[in-house]
Amino acid sequence: MELLFGRRRAPEELPRQNQRALSRAVRELERERQKLEAQEKKIIMDIKKMAKQGQMDAVRVLAKDLVRTRRYERKFIAMRANVQGVALRVQTLRSHSAMATAMRGVTRAMATMNRQV
Template sequence: MIPVFSKYMFGKRMTPAERLRKNQRSLDKAIRELDQLRVKLEKQEKTLIQQIKTSAQKGQMGACKIQAKDLVRTRRYIEKFYDMRTKIAMEFERENDIMEQRQEMMDDAIDDAMDVGAEEEGDEVVEQVLEEIE
């Protein structure tokens, strides 16, 4: 029997379902944070567009060029956030599939191990029944 302190020292072993749930929460949190940052960038994009228009109306072409570069940079960041979200979801899906395959293999191995013992016990029961009949 494992001493009680070792459970706290090494941490409780998580089942695959618990690990999956924990990873899903982490993934959801990361996606929410990415979405929040993306929304801020989209607001900044709208603000920059308005500032460019204002600068152009005032004839401030130097400021217009700087703001246009910021706008391009902001749009690239927005695209990167969309890409990151997609790649994170794809990576999680791939890892989830691998974990499910491992779980199935372990379940099959356990079932096979359990069936061997059950088969032997079944043979013994059949032998006993046959001996009783004779």
């Protein structure tokens, strides 16, 4: 049954795995934003070309597309910031967990020393 659904993850491994997934998501969002930026530049060039040719109906359509592209770009920036915030929280939790583990070890060592004295 365990092989069917994959092996069970260790609790220490889960935050690291989640951190990797969040980093991957940030990279993908950044890649998509860059594609939107390139598309925005292309639309601007098309608008200029159509305006020179006097095709105002096409310019209006492209202008609407440009506005939509810029809105999507802003949304991608916001999503990236949100995902990075979650990644920072996961990193903070990992740090707190490591600190708690270290303090537990120090406490045990001090208790052992007190018993010896």
